[in-house]
Amino acid sequence: MATTICMPEVLTGVTEAAIATWLVAIGQQVEVGTPLAEIETDKAVVEYASETAGTVLELLVAEGVGVAIGDAIVVVGAAGEEVRESGETPDAALAPVTGDEPASPQAGDEPPVPDAAPTRTAPAPVPTTDAAAPAPVPTTDAAAPAAVPPVRRFVSPLVRRLARERGIDLASITGTGPNGRIVRRDIDGVDAATSAAAYSATDALPAAQAEASGPVGRSEEYNEIPLTGMRRAIARRLTESKTTVPHFYLVADCRVDRLIELRREVNEASSVRISVNDFVLKAVAGALRAVPDANVTWGESAIRRHRDVDIAVAVAIDGGLVTPVVRGADRLSLSEISTVVVDLAERARAGRLKQHELEGGSFAVSNLGMYGTKEFSAIINPPQAGILAVGAARKTAVVDADGGLAVGTVMTVTLSADHRVLDGAVAAEWLAAFTRGIEHPLSLLI
Structure with a gap:
């Protein structure tokens, strides 16, 4: 029977980690103690060894993708054992999920049928004057622009933390790791000017907001530094x-x-x-x-x-x-x-x-x-x-x-x-x- 291995709590207090590197491949035979992957947290890269013997049937998480502690990451079982009821391929399991894709309809579900003549709720009566009020103009959803699905960027927790601390905008970085993952070497060459520009865009107080706030007893200008996972762990x-x-x-x-x-x-x-x-x-x-x-x-x-x-x-x-x-x-x-x-x-x-x-x-x-x-x-x-x-x-x-x-x-x-x-x-x-x-x-x- 196949065994699903979950993301372990490699370090005390860590709630999220990422697979930095898979050390096994689908179809590979593993024994108890065989290194499965290098797991990256905010503090360190930890080599995780298998606690189950068998054949690697699925790799459920792509390299560089952060997942919560306890989430499934790999399936180990007997060679040739089926682990899915559908025909989904392992490559599909490794594809990043944006979270904006519509859910696929299940077998047997009927698509919703729109009413032949949609009804509208009458507006509440409004006190009238001698002048005729202009009739409301109905709006339709067709005029709304189509939402652009976000692009998923593969970033390890360590790189994400360093980028926050240095003020680096990851949207402008091209990843050179597996599947375009942004790795540490990609941000090490970013200069301070880029960091300062990124921070100034997010930390500057808009002038209109400052004027609307009115006079205060004293000026309190500051930059907010986002809390990193390591800083939260130290504080706790x-x-x-x-x-x-x-x-x-x-x-x-x-x-x-x-x-x-x-x-x-x-x-x-x-x-x-x-x-x-x-x-x-x-x-x-x-x-x-x-x-x-x-x-x-x-x-x-x-x-x-x-x-x-x-x-x-x-x-x-x-x-x-x-x-x-x-x-x-x-x-x-x-x-x-x-x-x-x-x-x-x-x-x-x-x-x-x-x-x-x-x-x-x-x-x-x-x-x-x-x-x-x-x-x-x-x-x-x-x-x-x-x-x-x-x-x-x-x-x-x-x-x-x-x-x-x-x-x-x-x-x-x-x-x-x-x-x-x-x-x-x-x-x-x-x-x-x-x-x-x-x-x-x-x-x-x-």
Whole structure:
């Protein structure tokens, strides 16, 4: 019996996705685990594997067409199995639907027969004057111009989001993808002038409307930026976190003079460039290994203590941010951490992260030090237990071990902890372990 496979919820909170690329063809034999398609969302391109064995009988969605989560996308069954009662071909199923085409009459339905003499409702009586009122002129539908059916443009969710953010009018873009689909390379070459012209046409307030509104107390001119799917997801998730997760915060100042000097020496000897953030990730992983009670996540019926140390890293992208996960960070060297983070960040900005790379992790790191931010507090990404906000390393007055004043390099970090899973003493123990690692960086290399 044929099995209809529906669009999966590849990422939490995503309500719509598109088939970026079909990896199978009609008539192809697939097994459980065979990649069926690359599914594109606002955040990433996810490879989806089949959960059913059989032969691909139908591809119900064309590449680049967005569909809702739960809608049918492919039919898998026995070779030669009939899946339609009508003679519709697979190509018809892949054709875009404009939504303005009249529905085909069903077999046995009789077409409506117009009345031989249509009747008109008499108009309500109108008070008359001595002057004769002109008779109303009847109008007919024949004079109305025929509606022009809209042209369906194949646009992936990622391209649609980038076009909105850049103010690009997709009607003027010619797609070079399959079936004329507009892909990212088609909009990357559009200049800022085109974007500005597109936005000015939609954001400018008409003069007549401004005059009709009358004088106001003060002028409030602004441009409305349409909400993207990613921005809606960020708003929903972080609002949920701040309203349902009991945050508490711990702050520490870390002396990083030794770390900066060690980083300089390592970069002189290594072909892989090591950043301060790589040391931070290594110290976070070491602290989670030293304090296993902090390597936990919240569950509805139990607290999960994880054996592996997986850390999410906040990466800023166009229109928002994503948090890909570095797996087994405690087992990776500094150069390996650097390589993994650079790869994840590059693919995050290109929208090419996979589903498993965005899921999991018990802890997260958000670093705004490169922007000169002294310190800040980050919002936890449930069900993770905490997130470390890292500020900029700066020169400041410090007190040496002998009690004298000196100039030192200090980095302020703020731990946001979930009080459902972390008590104050456990969070303080973890932060102390992290600080030791940062201030004695040679221990991170052992």
